Amino acid sequence: MFRYIFKKIGYLSLINKHMLQNTKPGKNNNKPISPDLEKNLEVIKGILHSSDLAVHEFNFGHDRRFKGALIFIDNLADKKEIHKNILQPLMYDALLLPMDMDFTQIDTIWKSLISMTDNVKVTLLGDLLDSLLAGAAILLIDGSKEALAIKAGKRDARSIEEPGTEAVVRGPREGFIENVNVNIALLRRKIKDTDLCVEKYVIGEKSKTDVYIVYLRSVANPKLIEEIRTRLNRIKIEAILESGYIEQFIEDSPYSVFPTVSNSEKPDKVAAKILEGRAAILVDGTPFVLVVPMVFIESFQSVEDYYARPFFASAIRIIRFLSYIISTLGPAIYVALTVFHQELIPTQLLISIAEGRERVPFPAILEAFLMLFAFDLLREAGVRLPKPVGQTVGIVGALVLGEASVQAGLISPIMVIVVSATAIASFAVPAQTDSGTILRYIYLALAGIAGGFGVIMGLLATLMHLASLRSFGTPYLWPVSPLNLSGIKDVFIRMPLWTMSKRPKAISRNSSDSCNQDPGLMPAPFKKGSNDSK
Amino acid sequence: MIPNKGSEASLIKKITSSIMIFILCFFMLFALTGCLGAREINDLEIVIGMGVDKDEDTGNILLTAQVVKKDTAGRTSGDASGGGDGKAFWNVSSTGDSIFDAVRQVTHKTGNRLFISHNQAVIFGNDIAQEGLQEYIDFFLRAHEMRPTALILVAEDRASDILDAKPETEKFPAMNIAKLVDTYGFTSHFYEVNMKDFASCLMSPTTAPLVPLVSIVKEKDCMDIYVSGMVAFKKGKMIGKLNHDEVRGLLWVLGKVKSGVLIVPSPDEQGKAVLEIVRVKSKVTPEIKDGSIVMHIKIKEESSLSEQTTAENLATDKAFEKIQEATAEVIRQEIMAAIDKSRELNADIFGFGEMLHKKYSSKWKTLKDNWDEIYPTIELDIDVETKIIKTDLLKKPVSQSEEEK
Numbered sequence: 037m038f039r040y041i042f043k044k045i046g047y048l049s050l051i052n053k054h055m056l057q058n059t060k061p062g063k064n065n066n067k068p069i070s071p072d073l074e075k076n077l078e079v080i081k082g083i084l085h086s087s088d089l090a091v092h093e094f095n096f097g098h099d100r101r102f103k104g105a106l107i108f109i110d111n112l113a114d115k116k117e118i119h120k121n122i123l124q125p126l127m128y129d130a131l132l133l134p135m136d137m138d139f140t141q142i143d144t145i146w147k148s149l150i151s152m153t154d155n156v157k158v159t160l161l162g163d164l165l166d167s168l169l170a171g172a173a174i175l176l177i178d179g180s181k182e183a184l185a186i187k188a189g190k191r192d193a194r195s196i197e198e199p200g201t202e203a204v205v206r207g208p209r210e211g212f213i214e215n216v217n218v219n220i221a222l223l224r225r226k227i228k229d230t231d232l233c234v235e236k237y238v239i240g241e242k243s244k245t246d247v248y249i250v251y252l253r254s255v256a257n258p259k260l261i262e263e264i265r266t267r268l269n270r271i272k273i274e275a276i277l278e279s280g281y282i283e284q285f286i287e288d289s290p291y292s293v294f295p296t297v298s299n300s301e302k303p304d305k306v307a308a309k310i311l312e313g314r315a316a317i318l319v320d321g322t323p324f325v326l327v328v329p330m331v332f333i334e335s336f337q338s339v340e341d342y343y344a345r346p347f348f349a350s351a352i353r354i355i356r357f358l359s360y361i362i363s364t365l366g367p368a369i370y371v372a373l374t375v376f377h378q379e380l381i382p383t384q385l386l387i388s389i390a391e392g393r394e395r396v397p398f399p400a401i402l403e404a405f406l407m408l409f410a411f412d413l414l415r416e417a418g419v420r421l422p423k424p425v426g427q428t429v430g431i432v433g434a435l436v437l438g439e440a441s442v443q444a445g446l447i448s449p450i451m452v453i454v455v456s457a458t459a460i461a462s463f464a465v466p467a468q469t470d471s472g473t474i475l476r477y478i479y480l481a482l483a484g485i486a487g488g489f490g491v492i493m494g495l496l497a498t499l500m501h502l503a504s505l506r507s508f509g510t511p512y513l514w515p516v517s518p519l520n521l522s523g524i525k526d527v528f529i530r531m532p533l534w535t536m537s538k539r540p541k542a543i544s545r546n547s548s549d550s551c552n553q554d555p556g557l558m559p560a561p562f563k564k565g566s567n568d569s570k
Numbered sequence: 571m572i573p574n575k576g577s578e579a580s581l582i583k584k585i586t587s588s589i590m591i592f593i594l595c596f597f598m599l600f601a602l603t604g605c606l607g608a609r610e611i612n613d614l615e616i617v618i619g620m621g622v623d624k625d626e627d628t629g630n631i632l633l634t635a636q637v638v639k640k641d642t643a644g645r646t647s648g649d650a651s652g653g654g655d656g657k658a659f660w661n662v663s664s665t666g667d668s669i670f671d672a673v674r675q676v677t678h679k680t681g682n683r684l685f686i687s688h689n690q691a692v693i694f695g696n697d698i699a700q701e702g703l704q705e706y707i708d709f710f711l712r713a714h715e716m717r718p719t720a721l722i723l724v725a726e727d728r729a730s731d732i733l734d735a736k737p738e739t740e741k742f743p744a745m746n747i748a749k750l751v752d753t754y755g756f757t758s759h760f761y762e763v764n765m766k767d768f769a770s771c772l773m774s775p776t777t778a779p780l781v782p783l784v785s786i787v788k789e790k791d792c793m794d795i796y797v798s799g800m801v802a803f804k805k806g807k808m809i810g811k812l813n814h815d816e817v818r819g820l821l822w823v824l825g826k827v828k829s830g831v832l833i834v835p836s837p838d839e840q841g842k843a844v845l846e847i848v849r850v851k852s853k854v855t856p857e858i859k860d861g862s863i864v865m866h867i868k869i870k871e872e873s874s875l876s877e878q879t880t881a882e883n884l885a886t887d888k889a890f891e892k893i894q895e896a897t898a899e900v901i902r903q904e905i906m907a908a909i910d911k912s913r914e915l916n917a918d919i920f921g922f923g924e925m926l927h928k929k930y931s932s933k934w935k936t937l938k939d940n941w942d943e944i945y946p947t948i949e950l951d952i953d954v955e956t957k958i959i960k961t962d963l964l965k966k967p968v969s970q971s972e973e974e975k
Contacts (some may be wrong), residue, residue, distance in 0.1 A: 375608045379687030379715065383618065385747075386688060388636050390611045394640040399610055487608070 067161045073103055080107060083165065096126045102139045110172035114190035117152070122173060122186060125149040140179040150175075186265035192216055199301035199323065201466065206343045211301045216246055216320035219303075223316070226307035231255070237268050238280070243275035247282060251315040257545050260508055262326065264315055279319040279326050286317075286328070288506050291348030293471040296507035298330040305339045311552065313544025314453035321390035329508035329543060333527050334362070335467035341530050350529035356464050357528070363472045365461035367404045368479035368491050370454045375400050376487030388450070396443035403447055407455040408476065411436045415459075435504070436565055443519060514542045534558045611961060612640075612739055614685040615676075618659070619744025621729030623695035623704055625665050633672035634663040634730040635684055636744045641904045658741040661733050669709040688712065690748040691721040692765070693729040693784065696808075704772070705807035708879040710765055718766035721751055724801050724808065726785035735786055735793045736897070750797055751782055755828030758821050758847070759814035760800050770969055772806060776923030776941050778915075779803045780820075783811060802917045810907070819908030822901055823867055823920055825852035832873060832927060834896035837889045841879030845897060848872045848959060856926045856935060864949045871901065871954065875961040890892040890958050912945045 054160040070076055077091060088110040096102050108124060126149055130139065139145055146155055146294030158164045158174075159182050168174050171189025196218070212219045220234060235249040249264055268284040274284060283297045284290065300306050301323050306316050309327045317326040336356045341349040373381055374389060381389065396403060418426045438456075441447040462472050475498065482490035505512035516524025521536050525531040532555040584864040619636035637660045662679050666672030672686055692710055710716050725732045733743050740746035751762050760782045771779030780800040780925060787796045799813045812820070820828045850873040857864045875893075880883055884893065912919045923941055927934045936945055 369936065374611055378609075378614065378616075378685065379717075383616075383688045383690070385614060386611075387640075390614070390616060390638065390640045393611050396612070399608075484608075 042054075050269050061519075068159055069161055069164060069181055069183055071177075071181050073105055073176055076176055076183075077105055078105075078240040079161065080165070084168075092123075094123070097137075098135050099131050100275065104139075105176045106173055107168060107176065108173040108188065109168060109171065112169075112190070113173050113188050115189070118173050121151045121487045122175065122188065125151060135343050140177055142175075142177060142180050142182040142184050144185055145175070145177070150184070150186060152186050152188065158183050158185050173433050188382050191215060196222070202305070202339075204299065204302075204338075204340050204343075208302070208304045210303060212303060212306075212318075212325055214323060215319050216248060217324065219276050219318050219323070220248060220250065220293075222303040223307055223310070223318075226303055227252070227310065232310075235265075239268065239271050240276040241272070243276050243277065246320040247276065247277040248318040249315055250310060250318060252310055252313070255311065255313040255542070255544050256315055257509075260313075260329065260543075261315060263508055264317070266462045268317075276319060276321075278322045279317065280322045282317060282319055283326055287507065292505060293474045294332070294505060294512070295467065295471065295503065296328075296330055296505060296512065298334055298467060299324045299328045300327060301325070302339060308339065308342070312326070314538050329510040329512060330510050330512075331507065331514050331542075332502060335465055337526070337530075342346065342533065346530050346532045353530060354528065359461035359464035360468060360472065362469065363458050363465070364475045365479055365491065365495075366454055366458040366461065367408060367476060368483035368494075370451070371400050372483040372487045372491055373406050373478060375484070384392060389448070392448040392450050397446075399484075400451075401480070403451050403552055404455070404476075404480055404484075407437070407451055408480070410460075411455055411459050412473065487541065510542045513543060515540070519543075532558075574626045575686055579730055580955050585773070597716045600795045609683075609685075612781070613682050615662075615680045615682045616640075617686045617689050617690050618742055619686050619693070619733055619747065620686070620689055621693045621695065621725070622669065622698055623699070623729050623734050624697045628665065630667060631666045631669060631672050632663060632665050632730070634661050634733055635667060635673075635676060635686075636661050636742065637680065637684070638742070642709075657930065659743070660724055661730065665731060665783075669706060670713075673709075679903045685715065687715045687717065689720050690744045691723055691751075693723045693725050693732050693747070694781075695725050695729040696727055698729075699724045699781075699801065699803075699808040701778060702806040703768075703803065703808075704837050707769065707772070708763070711769055716765070718769075719764045721748060721762065721764055722768045722781055723747065723751070723784050724781050726783060726798065731786055732784055732795060736791075737794060738792055747784060750784075750795060754797075755910070756830070757814070758818050758827040758830040760797050761821060761826060772803075774921070774924060775938060776918045776927075776945075777921040778912075778917035779811075779818070780812065780919055802912075802915055802919055804917045809917060810911070812911055812919075814909045815904050816911045819906070820912075820919055821905035822850065822869055822905050823852060823854060825850060825869075831876075832897055832900055834876060834893055834900055836880045836882060836884065837892040838880055840882065843875060843884055843896075844877035844879075845873040845893070846876040854920075854925060855924075856922065856929050858926075858930055861968050862949060863922075863926065863944065864945070864951055865949045865955065867905070869901065869905075869952070871897070871956045872959045873897065873956065877956055878967055881967055883966045885961050887966045894956045894958060897956040901954045901956070902952055909950060916942055916945060 038468065040349065067079075070079075073093075077093075081089065081091070086109075090108050090110045090113070092106045094104055094106070096104055104126065106118065126145070127150060130137075133148060137144060137148075142157055146157070154165060156163075157174075158167060164174055164183055164185065167185035168352050171191070172185040173188045177183075193215040194213045196210045196213055198209040202211070210222065224232065229252065229554065231252045231254045232565040233249075233251055233253045237247040238244050238247070240297060241246050247268065249261065249268070251261055252314060264286070268282070271282070273281065273285070279299060283295075283299070286297065288296045298309075300309075306325050310316055314327050314329060318330070319326070336353060338352075341353060344352075374393075378386060393400070398406070398556045401463075410433070414429060414437070417429045418433075419444075421429060437447075438452055442452060461470055462476075465472070475494075478555065479491055479494050484490075484496040486493070502513055503517055511518060514520065516527060520541055522536075523540055523542070525536055534553070536556045537551050537553045537557075541553055588887045616633075616638040617635045618638060621634040623632040623634065623637075624630075625632040639658055639660050643829045664672050664675040664678055664679065666675045673686075676684055694706065696704060709720075710720070711718065723732075732747070733744040735746070737743055737746040740749065751760075754761050761780075763779070763781050768779050768781065771777050780802050782797050783799050783801045785796050785798050787794045799811055799816050801808050801811050803809065818827060818830060827847055827850045832846065832847060834843050835841075836843045851870040853866075855866045855868075857866060875884060882889070884890070908919070918941070922945070923938075926937060930937075
């Protein structure tokens with residue numbers, strides 16, 4: 037039934053694609069640049085009807101015999117830079133050069149006058165426009181078939197702050213920002229290795245967004261990198277506005293509620309994953325960096341697990357597993373128990389539940405749906421509203437939905453406890469909050485229809501689905517299934533760092549000696565007479 | 571295969587309609603929920619205790635079910651002002667030709683079905699017990715909601731009176747009974763018997779099952795439940811009563827004594843030494859010698875000196891030896907009391923028959939048929955070994971030391 041509907045939906049998207057192709061404008065920007073400056077300017081002005089297009093025409097050189105024009109987008113370019121490093125050298129410094137120098141050769145100007153880096157020579161009108169829109173200043177010289185694109189863009193960047201979604205108690209407080217160049221720099225500062233590879237892609241016909249793959253050449257599986265390249269190259273889309281766009285076009289199972297591409301705002305987290313052999317995909321304009329492949333267990337690991345000592349880290353990880361179970365199954369188990377399996381509830385508890393439910397006019401399943409709906413509503417409203425108003429929503433929600441609804445006899449007090457426990461638990465595993473929310477409703481519906489049997493069936497279906505998932509070739513349930521003993525050290529508990537000397541086998545390049553540290557690093561006090569210390 | 575523009579609209583329509591049908595089917599599922607055994611807590615009458623009596627007028631079964639009153643049950647007794655008499659339970663009764671009939675007849679009064687999964691105890695009235703439990707117990711074992719671990723008890727008089735008791739600390743008399751029986755280990759004056767135990771004893775051709783006997787003790791304005799001993803059954807019918815000491819005599823043999831108090835005279839005969847039983851091991855070996863049956867009962871008991879009423883220092887080897895001897899004698903007397911009672915009733919409450927069956931399975935076939943004649947002739951060889959292992963916090967009694975006098 038689902039497959040049938042998915043097929044139909046797939047068909048729909050096919051039609052949309054077809055329509056999109058029909059409406060696409062013809063590309064006529066592959067013309068070469070003409071040697072005639074006037075003509076070029078006319079063409080460019082003809083294509084860009086914008087009032088923020090700045091065209092500065094000037095004569096330069098001895099006797100001012102050369103004609104040139106500098107084109108840039110007013111709002112993107114840094115005018116001070118342009119003035120100081122492009123116009124000033126051309127107008128004045130050119131006079132210091134020999135009289136017979138031929139300034140119709142772009143190369144001559146580039147090599148002897150322009151005091152800026154990051155310049156590109158362009159010969160095609162299309163490339164010229166692309167550079168122009170990316171913030172470059174274009175230098176056109178009359179009589180030259182080439183133009184020089186000089187990167188003189190300015191870019192407002194937010195300062196590096198602690199990421200809002202991934203706060204830590206112990207660990208670096210820096211987070212990625214919207215500027216991808218800064219983000220790459222943040223990663224480079226963590227991994228100062230010649231192996232760190234940065235590959236650039238430009239995706240989006242209109243947005244022309246910079247997308248970078250960052251990985252360690254000696255550690256990452258070459259097949260993985262090749263796969264990412266193929267999937268990125270497939271994307272033909274108008275605009276990439278956030279890394280979520282990329283995620284949805286490259287993920288393995290688009291119809292799964294479980295994410296198969298992880299994301300993070302923290303450079304230390306991404307660096308750690310790159311060091312394991314994963315590849316990061318950085319997208320300009322968003323602080324969220326994608327990392328592939330993703331395994332399910334990753335959702336339960338936090339960077340802090342590795343900064344804290346193993347005992348506390350392991351305890352917290354077990355709590356995270358429990359909280360995921362509570363957040364997905366809490367209301368379902370409550371409904372299954374109170375509606376189908378009252379004999380499983382201890383007698384005293386059953387009496388308390390019965391007393392609480394005495395005045396409630398709804399069936400337990402409806403009660404649970406109402407409360408969960410109210411919770412999700414409050415959460416959504418709290419996120420969207422400005423902060424001061426958001427607090428009001430919280431107070432109103434707590435008072436009205438918690439206190440008043442119980443006193444009015446609409447909801448039983450135990451249901452409030454169950455739903456609040458669920459709500460709190462759902463935030464303990466941020467990576468699976470989305471999937472957990474969907475599953476919670478599905479399990480609840482199953483519990484309402486068939487009780488414990490329904491919940492078990494739902495769990496089985498989920499398990500089968502999880503076991504069938506792959507993320508860029510890695511089984512989603514690795515290292516639990518298929519079982520990997522060295523990988524399982526970091527699943528339910530976090531073993532001490534000095535025991536985890538091997539990189540994850542399923543992810544990194546397949547060599548048996550893939551170690552990230554010397555074995556036998558267990559700390560021990562210095563012993564007198566021992567020669568090991570030498 | 572991309573359809574041309576004309577059919578696109580119709581295709582989208584087709585797809586949306588199929589999705590709509592799916593969504594409709596999905597939500598219709600919820601309408602079917604009632605069919606699969608769902609029952610809201612509001613629609614249940616939670617039964618925590620049941621009493622079975624004989625209706626005096628008609629001779630039918632009079633079933634009393636103790637049902638939790640949901641509006642007052644959760645509240646503390648102080649603020650139960652809104653709920654009528656403030657009782658947390660409701661003893662609803664009905665008559666019927668059979669137990670199941672009566673259970674269903676109750677719905678005329680409750681409006682809801684009785685939910686008996688949480689039934690703690692089934693109490694049979696004295697008249698029913700004398701008539702025989704065989705025909706009444708079937709429902710309690712057969713009903714799928716009923717737990718085999720529910721306690722079985724016999725009331726000294728009428729079962730409904732027991733359920734009407736007003737215990738001081740517990741809100742529900744049935745819960746109080748369950749608690750009383752559950753903590754038998756402090757005295758070992760009776761023991762816990764549930765439906766499953768009772769049924770398996772009923773199936774044995776020789777063993778006589780015992781069931782705790784409860785009665786009501788009226789003191790001022792409170793009516794407390796009291797476990798006064800146990801009653802023995804033979805072939806499903808109640809035949810007699812065992813008092814506290816007799817039951818403990820039985821438990822010594824079975825090795826089921828958990829703890830309890832033993833009082834023996836102190837060696838100087840000035841007062842008493844009070845011992846608490848710590849550990850008991852027992853072994854019963856049947857033997858058939860020259861046609862007569864001998865049961866060798868070997869009991870090893872360890873106790874602690876928990877109280878003494880004399881000024882003499884009992885923590886000496888000499889005193890210990892004397893006390894241990896006296897203890898063994900007390901235990902032997904208790905066992906003999908149980909055996910005398912069982913001979914008097916001619917009921918194999920110890921399960922000697924089953925023990926013989928296990929060891930002498932071939933001879934058992936001949937013994938089985940006239941067990942009633944054989945049982946009183948069984949000889950006993952009792953060997954009790956006792957030991958005091960500690961004296962708790964005091965070593966010497968609180969008195970003036972003799973040396974300082």
